[in-house]
Amino acid sequence: MTRVRAAAMPAPDNVPRLAGDELVRVENLVKYFPVRGDGLFARTVAEVRAVDGVTLTLRRGQTLGLVGETGCGKSTLARCIAGLIPATSGQVIFEGRDIANLPRRAMRPYRRQIQMIFQDPYGSLNPRRRVGAIIGEPYIVHKTATGAQRKRAVQDLMDRVGLNPEHYNRFPSEFSGGQRQRIGVARALALRPKLIICDEPVSALDVSIQAQILNLLADLQQEFGLSYLFIAHDLEVVRHVSDQVMVMYLGRVAETGSARQVFGSPRHPYTTALLSAAPAADPDAAAARQRIILTGDVPSPIAPPAGCRFHPRCPSARERCGQEEPALENKPGDPGEEGQPKPGTTVHLTACHFPVQPGGVPGRGDAREPQ
Amino acid sequence: MSTAMEFQARAVEAAPVEAVEGHSQWWLTWRRLRHDKVAIASLIVILVITGLAIAAPAFAALTGHGPAEQFPNTGISATGAPAGPSATFWLGADELGRDLFVRILYGARISLFVGVVTTAIATVAGVAIGMVSGYYGGWTDMLLARSIDTALAFPYLVLTLALVARFGPSLLMVMIVITFFTWSGIARVVRGQMLSIKEKEYIEAARSIGTSPWRIMRVDILPNLLGPVLVLATLAIPGAIVAEATLSFLGLGIQPPTPSWGNLLAGAQNYYAEAWWYLVFPALALLITTLAFNLLGDGIRDAMDPRTERLFAGAERARLRGRARGRAGAATAAEAGAPLSSTGGEQAGPRKEGRDLP
Numbered sequence: 001m002t003r004v005r006a007a008a009m010p011a012p013d014n015v016p017r018l019a020g021d022e023l024v025r026v027e028n029l030v031k032y033f034p035v036r037g038d039g040l041f042a043r044t045v046a047e048v049r050a051v052d053g054v055t056l057t058l059r060r061g062q063t064l065g066l067v068g069e070t071g072c073g074k075s076t077l078a079r080c081i082a083g084l085i086p087a088t089s090g091q092v093i094f095e096g097r098d099i100a101n102l103p104r105r106a107m108r109p110y111r112r113q114i115q116m117i118f119q120d121p122y123g124s125l126n127p128r129r130r131v132g133a134i135i136g137e138p139y140i141v142h143k144t145a146t147g148a149q150r151k152r153a154v155q156d157l158m159d160r161v162g163l164n165p166e167h168y169n170r171f172p173s174e175f176s177g178g179q180r181q182r183i184g185v186a187r188a189l190a191l192r193p194k195l196i197i198c199d200e201p202v203s204a205l206d207v208s209i210q211a212q213i214l215n216l217l218a219d220l221q222q223e224f225g226l227s228y229l230f231i232a233h234d235l236e237v238v239r240h241v242s243d244q245v246m247v248m249y250l251g252r253v254a255e256t257g258s259a260r261q262v263f264g265s266p267r268h269p270y271t272t273a274l275l276s277a278a279p280a281a282d283p284d285a286a287a288a289r290q291r292i293i294l295t296g297d298v299p300s301p302i303a304p305p306a307g308c309r310f311h312p313r314c315p316s317a318r319e320r321c322g323q324e325e326p327a328l329e330n331k332p333g334d335p336g337e338e339g340q341p342k343p344g345t346t347v348h349l350t351a352c353h354f355p356v357q358p359g360g361v362p363g364r365g366d367a368r369e370p371q
Numbered sequence: 372m373s374t375a376m377e378f379q380a381r382a383v384e385a386a387p388v389e390a391v392e393g394h395s396q397w398w399l400t401w402r403r404l405r406h407d408k409v410a411i412a413s414l415i416v417i418l419v420i421t422g423l424a425i426a427a428p429a430f431a432a433l434t435g436h437g438p439a440e441q442f443p444n445t446g447i448s449a450t451g452a453p454a455g456p457s458a459t460f461w462l463g464a465d466e467l468g469r470d471l472f473v474r475i476l477y478g479a480r481i482s483l484f485v486g487v488v489t490t491a492i493a494t495v496a497g498v499a500i501g502m503v504s505g506y507y508g509g510w511t512d513m514l515l516a517r518s519i520d521t522a523l524a525f526p527y528l529v530l531t532l533a534l535v536a537r538f539g540p541s542l543l544m545v546m547i548v549i550t551f552f553t554w555s556g557i558a559r560v561v562r563g564q565m566l567s568i569k570e571k572e573y574i575e576a577a578r579s580i581g582t583s584p585w586r587i588m589r590v591d592i593l594p595n596l597l598g599p600v601l602v603l604a605t606l607a608i609p610g611a612i613v614a615e616a617t618l619s620f621l622g623l624g625i626q627p628p629t630p631s632w633g634n635l636l637a638g639a640q641n642y643y644a645e646a647w648w649y650l651v652f653p654a655l656a657l658l659i660t661t662l663a664f665n666l667l668g669d670g671i672r673d674a675m676d677p678r679t680e681r682l683f684a685g686a687e688r689a690r691l692r693g694r695a696r697g698r699a700g701a702a703t704a705a706e707a708g709a710p711l712s713s714t715g716g717e718q719a720g721p722r723k724e725g726r727d728l729p
Contacts, residue, residue, distance in 0.1 A: 082579050104583075111581035123572035128396055128594040137590075138580045171394070187576070 018093060023195060023227050024058040024081065029090035029100070031076050035302065049301045050076040052251035053090070055328075058195070058244075061221070063228040065242030065259065067235060067274065069298055073251040074231045078197045081229065082116050083107050094195075112142060115188035119200040121180035125172040131158075131183055132168040138190040157186040161216060178209035185216060189224070197229045202237060214241060235278040239263050244346055247271050250309040251301055253328055257348035267331055267348070267355035269314050308353065320353055331355045396598070396675075403674040410670025413663040420660055424483050427476035434461070436470035438477040439628040443468050453646040463648035465638060471648060474630035475656050481542070481631045482660065486612040489549040494604045496550075497557030498596065502588055504558070505565025516562065522555035527614075535623045545624045549611045557603050564599055568592050598675045605668035609661035616657055632657045 018025055032047040051073040058064045066074050080087045083099060092100040099110050118124035125134055136154045139145040145153050155165035161182040172180055181201060188196050198217070202210040214237065220226060232238050238245060238259075245262040247255045247270065255268040266272045273292040294313045299305050305312050311321035328351040404410055423430075431437055446454050446468025454464040462472040504515035531548050538544060568574065569592075577587050612632075618624035619633025627634050635653040643650035 079575075084575060084578055108581050111579065114579075116576065116579045118572045118576060120572050124576050126571075126573040126577075126591050126595070129591075137577070137582065141580055141582050141586070184576075187580070191580075 018096065021059045022057055023060045023094070024056075024229075025091075025093045026054060026056045026077075026081060027091040027093065029054045029077065029080055029092065030088045031073070031080055031085070032088045046302050049251050049304060051080065051087075052304070054248070054251075054253055056246055056253070056256070058227055058229060060194070060227055061225050062243040063221070063230050063241050065238035065245045066229060066231045066248065067233060067238050067245065068248035068254075069233070071298060071301070072248045073301075074248055075199055077248070078116070078199050078229060078231055082114055082197050083110065084116075108142075112138075112191040113193050114195045114197065115191060115193040117181075117184050117188050117196060117198045117201045120204055121177045121184060122172075122204075124184055125180055127172055130169050130171055131163075131175075134172070134183060135186045135190060138187065142191060144191070153190070154186075157189060160220075161186045161189070162212075176209075177205050178212060181205060181209075181213050182216065185213070185220070189220065192224065193226070195227045195229065197231075199231050200233070201230075203232060203234060210237065217241070235263075235275060247274065250298060250304050252309055253349075253351060254310065255348075255350045255352075256328070258346040261346065261348040265348075267350040268310075268352045269316050269356055270310050272356050273315075308351070316354055316356075318354065324353070326351045326353045400598075400671070400674045404670055407670045407674060409666050410674070413667040413670065416659060416663040417667065420479055420656075420663070421483060423476055424479035427473070427480055430476055431473050434459070434470055434473060436460075436473045438473050438630055439469065441467045441469055446470070453642065453649060455646070456648055462652045463646060465635075465646075465649055466642050469628075471635075471652055474635060475632070475653055478630045478632045478635055478653065479656065479660070481625055481629075482612045482615060482657075485542070485546055485549065485615040486608040486664075489546050489553060489611045490604050490607045493550045493553035493607065494557055494600060497554040498561050498593075498600055500554070501558035501561025502565055502592065502596070505562040506569060506584065506588055506592070512562075515558075519555045519558045519562070522551065523559065525552070527552045531618060531623055540618075540623050540626055542625060545615055545618050548618070549614045552614070553607050553611060557600065557607065560599060560603055561596060564596055565592065568595050602668055602672040602675065605664060605671055609664040612657070612661055612664075 029051055030049075030053055031051040032049050034044040035046040035048060036044055054073075054077055056064065066077070068074050076085070079085045080100065081092050083092075083102065087100040090100060091098045094110060094113065097110075099107065102110070132151065132154050135157055136145075136150050139150045139153060151168070155168060158165045158168070163179060163182050163186065167175075172183065175183065181204075184201075201217070202213050205213060217228065218241065221228065228241070230238065230241055242259045245257065245259050246253055247262065247268065249270050254270045255262055255266065262271060263275065266275055269292075273294050276290065276292045292315060294315075296313050299309070299312060305322070307320075307322040307324055308314070308317070308326050311317040314321065328349045330347050331350050331352070427438075436442065442464065445459055446464035447466075448454060453466055453468070454460050456463045460470055460472070462470075462475065465471055465474070500515055500519070504512045504519070527548065530551075531544075534544060534548065574587060574591060577591050582591075615624055615631065616633035616636070619631040620637045622634075622637065625631035625634055627638070632653050636650065636657075639646075639650040639653065
């Protein structure tokens with residue numbers, strides 16, 4: 001229904017048209033946070049480049065996994081897309097309209113389409129409100145259900161996410177972490193959104209509970225045709241849930257592609273380092289693989305390194321890496337991806353001058369994987 | 372024994388039913404406050420004083436003494452001294468033969484009225500200004516935070532003197548001055564709380580739903596602020612009562628013959644040597660009232676936050692432990708004998724006991 005409305009609305013000239021199965025496209029999104037000096041009329045003395053030119057596409061019914069270290073701009077990107085913080089520049093195209101920096105009132109209809117699930121199941125629920133009120137709040141704000149109708153809708157939701165509807169009048173403090181996260185899921189689901197941004201939804205939970213929540217999210221995706229932007233730093237979780245994966249480093253995209261492409265044949269040295277750092281469940285596999293240990297810390301996003309942002313820590317950095325910033329492009333290597341990719345298929349993109357070749361050896365950029 | 376078992380069985384039975392209906396923070400606070408004997412006693416004292424203040428005209432009728440009525444025949448002795456406490460003048464009389472008890476009750480009306488009304492206005496203003504300042508930040512915050520600082524930095528007596536010199540003393544003037552000096556403290560605390568609550572993830576969650584800032588402040592933030600605000604307000608009331616008494620004492624507030632605790636104390640200055648009741652009873656009324664409000668405020672604060680209660684309990688335990696250790700130390704010292712007792716004074720308690728025993 002909304003799709004019809006979007007099609008009827010004349011698309012402004014500067015907004016790229018989305019392909020049929022694309023739900024969101026983020027174009028060159030930039031978010032700088034000003035750093036102010038001391039004093040009453042402080043001037044901006046520097047900028048934290050939290051997100052520095054990110055482009056991504058999210059298709060209907062799919063999950064895009066977003067990985068990266070703490071402070072690489074994952075959450076900032078998510079909040080820009082959700083319209084919680086204004087973007088410095090760039091576009092967030094949703095249903096044919098650029099929703100980055102929309103005024104609050106104009107943003108309201110899009111809030112119903114884009115919801116968030118937060119990391120901290122304790123901090124994201126108001127301790128003074130009863131669960132029924134927390135889950136029912138979206139209905140009140142958007143005036144979609146009132147009175148007994150709302151209570152029924154909330155209890156249906158509670159039942160759907162695996163909570164006892166009789167606990168309608170309880171407070172968040174009377175629930176466990178996993179149950180609280182279910183409350184957060186129910187709240188995000190209340191408006192029947194198309195996109196749910198999950199900001200590390202399971203990283204605060206026990207492993208056994210993590211699986212339950214992930215399965216719940218997968219079931220809901222099936223049932224409601226949801227798209228997820230799934231942020232996590234647990235690579236196994238991302239591999240499990242994602243159709244596409246995007247790896248971020250210092251506000252920029254290092255590598256993006258399908259989950260199979262990124263995890264199966266990573267091309268960016270940073271991705272390989274991340275993958276090698278993740279603990280493996282199988283001890284033999286863990287012993288067999290090569291661990292890449294990065295030296296140094298993530299550089300300050302106030303003054304990111306020139307050239308490739310990863311080059312000071314990159315095990316295969318060369319002179320060119322410190323001078324020239326690599327573009328995010330399709331580096332040959334994977335089978336069947338030569339030449340122009342077919343529209344609708346996932347392209348494996350890497351921002352690296354010397355992408356890693358299969359087998360974990362950094363290549364020269366001209367080598368091909370033997371097929 | 373069997374009753375204990377029965378009780379346990381009943382408790383187990385009742386528990387799940389009770390658990391489904393969650394307890395609000397207020398209910399939990401009241402449950403803790405109920406067991407705080409000092410706070411409950413203070414609450415009762417406040418209610419009694421309020422009752423007496425409301426019933427002041429009834430007591431005036433009962434004793435037959437109006438609050439400003441002078442009784443030269445019964446209230447003053449032949450030598451001109453005020454009459455002491457008696458069946459006719461329950462708490463004695465003043466230098467003009469007025470009934471001190473009735474005047475203290477009428478003074479309580481003024482004190483409580485000024486205390487509660489100024490605190491209520493100051494709290495509403497302080498919460499509103501503090502919330503807006505903390506939530507919006509930026510220029511709004513700069514402007515409001517500076518005005519809070521300005522209000523806090525104002526020398527209150529000087530301002531009052533200037534205002535009274537210009538407009539003359541009155542009840543309204545007293546209330547305006549006290550309100551002006553109360554709101555800023557509350558606003559500052561509320562602003563600070565706001566800054567911390569604003570960063571909570573549930574505020575972000577509310578924004579992501581599309582909740583308006585006004586509704587976020589009302590529904591998500593205000594209930595979290597009410598606890599500290601209630602404590603602040605309870606503690607601001609005695610401050611306002613004392614401020615009113617001070618201004619009236621200095622002749623800047625309520626003017627005689629209208630009685631107020633402050634001007635009663637001022638009147639007592641010249642007579643308390645002969646008529647102790649003239650000074651003692653108004654002072655006691657002021658002391659008991661302010662103390663009760665302060666203790667109630669402390670009690671509410673402890674009940675709001677179970678952690679402070681535990682902290683306090685921990686301090687209490689440490690104090691008791693310390694005392695026990697001190698006693699043990701004294702005992703060993705006594706066993707060691709000579710050095711300590713030789714330096715001790717003749718009048719020391721334990722030695723006296725020792726001397727009594729053969």
